[in-house]
Amino acid sequence: MLQGLQELSRIESTAGCGGGSAGARIHGGVLLALDAYVRPLGFDLNDLVNELGLSFGAPSQWQQQFISLIDFSQLLDFISRRLHDPYVGLHWCTRSPVFRGRLIGLAARYAQTPLDSLQLIAHFMSAALDLKQCEVQVEGREVSFVWSFSPLVVRPEHLSDCVATEIANCFRSEGARSGFGPLRVEVCRARPEPRGYYANVLGAPVQFGTRGNRVVFDLEVVSRPRAGADALLFDALTELVVRRLADMQQHKDFVTQVCDVILAQIENVDLNLEWVAREIGMSPRVLQRRLAENGATFQGLYDRMRRELASELLRNTEVPISEISYRVGFSAVGNFTRAAKRWFGQSPKRWRQAQAPVTH
Structure with missing residues (x-):
């Protein structure tokens, strides 16, 4: 057993x-x-x-x-x-x-x-x-x-x-x-x-x-x-x-394993390549190489996880933007706002309003 x-x-x-x-x-x-x-x-x-x-x-x-x-x-x-x-x-x-x-x-x-x-x-x-x-x-x-x-x-x-x-x-x-x-x-x-x-x-x-x-x-x-x-x-x-x-x-891949580790610590403002590599059990250099072999980078995956979580929270909850900023790992709301403009083309407040269902 x-x-x-x-x-x-x-x-x-x-x-x-x-x-x-x-x-x-x-x-x-x-x-x-x-x-x-x-x-x-x-x-x-x-x-x-x-x-x-x-x-x-x-x-x-x-x-x-x-x-x-x-x-x-x-x-x-x-x-x-x-x-x-x-x-x-x-x-x-x-x-x-x-x-x-x-x-x-x-x-x-x-x-x-x-x-x-x-x-x-x-x-x-x-x-x-x-x-x-x-x-x-x-x-x-x-x-x-x-x-x-x-x-x-x-x-x-x-x-x-x-x-x-x-x-x-x-x-x-x-x-x-x-x-x-x-x-x-x-x-x-x-x-x-x-x-x-x-x-x-x-x-x-x-x-x-x-x-x-x-x-x-x-x-x-x-x-x-x-x-x-x-x-x-x-x-x-x-x-x-x-x-x-x-x-x-057989349906799972290395990139997603890295995403899982990132997501588990997404609120940590100090999250970095070294921390994720240590959690997975390999050196930062090996992690970078494995990601490159799969056409990915650590920073790209980190940004993607932040964007996906932010979009879900903005679209499907009424959580205040200041709290969303914290939940996706930003130490200041201004930093989150700048990232949101890069992701969505507009401020998080306006993007949330644009996603709201139209009422008649």
């Missing part, structure tokens, strides 16, 4: 998907799961994708690629409006689980303890989905499954609902008789109405507006051996998961 998790960690460390907006991607197989949810409701997912003006390729190609997590987040928002369902993330992942009914969910079911299952799922999600953070933390008598999204994903509410639902319901089938269910769920999103609905779906008290996202379990409970554990079967299924994730990595 340990060898399988170590191999998953190695695959996770090489994550960084190619194509689209660097630094925020999700495996395209998620589209198939979402399509299975909307079809009985009278919708064709590919038609919805086209209606929104997105491009994920033909449905036959979805399973073989990574897609923009930003675009996928916008798609969930769009579907929420079309279905008049503010809880689409909860409903989708309750009725049509993304991974619990698939290979990774099957492997997790045979782990020695629920804690082993949570660790396996965290490694899998980190490789299949570009998350800023995804890990299992132990503190005192509690175990938390913790996650956060790339800052490029400025409207992560439905995505976060999906993750919370998947994790909170991991052990629902065995939780009633074993006590493996969560103690509580904490999410960054604002509290929706009615207040008790999330608790009913997730099976635990929910705290809204917290500093981070986490599903919290009792350490003693999730460390108990489970009745259906099978070490040999778990190892065999984990090996299949490792192979599946290794296949996914």
Whole structure:
């Protein structure tokens, strides 16, 4: 079992998907799961994708690629409006689980303890989905499954609902008789109405507006051996998961790995080539050479990540320009304004106004 998790960690460390907006991607197989949810409701997912003006390729190609997590987040928002369902993330992942009914969910079911299952799922999600953070933390008598999204994903509410639902319901089938269910769920999103609905779906008290996202379990409970554990079967299924994730990595590239590192520290005004090289584990000279081989430069990627994040925050949020300046790594608003004029051809205030939908 340990060898399988170590191999998953190695695959996770090489994550960084190619194509689209660097630094925020999700495996395209998620589209198939979402399509299975909307079809009985009278919708064709590919038609919805086209209606929104997105491009994920033909449905036959979805399973073989990574897609923009930003675009996928916008798609969930769009579907929420079309279905008049503010809880689409909860409903989708309750009725049509993304991974619990698939290979990774099957492997997790045979782990020695629920804690082993949570660790396996965290490694899998980190490789299949570009998350800023995804890990299992132990503190005192509690175990938390913790996650956060790339800052490029400025409207992560439905995505976060999906993750919370998947994790909170991991052990629902065995939780009633074993006590493996969560103690509580904490999410960054604002509290929706009615207040008790999330608790009913997730099976635990929910705290809204917290500093981070986490599903919290009792350490003693999730460390108990489970009745259906099978070490040999778990190892065999984990090996299949490792192979599946290794296949996914064929679609990922070095440039995107660098973008991921830049994006994780984008607020750091002292971010530079040397810091990124050290984080990746190579000398600045080697990093420059590898980027040049791929037709890129560090400064060009750094500028691109700042521009993409700034455009998302300006277009899709009401965050003050002074705060956006800080979030994209500028020490002064004036410096950000000059950069925005170079990126967008006008000041950030005017560009934001130009992106606002026209009302009649």
